[in-house]
Amino acid sequence: MPAARATPSPELLIAHALFGGPRDRKVVRLLVDTGATVTILPPQVALAIGCDPAKARRRIAIITASGLEYLPLVTVPRVEALGCSVRNLTVACHDLPPQSTVDGLLGLDFLSRVPAFRKFRAALHLLR
Numbered sequence: 001m002p003a004a005r006a007t008p009s010p011e012l013l014i015a016h017a018l019f020g021g022p023r024d025r026k027v028v029r030l031l032v033d034t035g036a037t038v039t040i041l042p043p044q045v046a047l048a049i050g051c052d053p054a055k056a057r058r059r060i061a062i063i064t065a066s067g068l069e070y071l072p073l074v075t076v077p078r079v080e081a082l083g084c085s086v087r088n089l090t091v092a093c094h095d096l097p098p099q100s101t102v103d104g105l106l107g108l109d110f111l112s113r114v115p116a117f118r119k120f121r122a123a124l125h126l127l128r
Helices: 043-049 115-127
Strands: 014-020 025-032 058-064 067-081 084-093 104-106
Touching: 014 043, 025 043, 043 067, 043 084
Parallel strands: 025 104
Antiparallel strands: 014 025, 014 067, 058 067, 067 084
């Protein structure tokens, strides 16, 4: 039986994202994270949709609570979230802690393509 998830804080922005690969499609709960430059997907989800992290040719270094880690990068043929669809998005594969209320992170690599986020970002720049 899967571990029980903590109730997410009402301040967190959580999005459901569809990841479509050569083998299957999966819907995943992701934290909208403007501090993450790359989207992070659990390795088992990447494998299930047909994007094998073990065969990754590239890795990215990220800083986590436990230190510096090198995560495999896979290219996901289709990602849909927040009313936006992105083709061939390169994502990092990593498991978040079991206590997390989400499965992964929706990073700036995806968010920068969402029209509502781009408008929000432009409005923030005007406030400077």
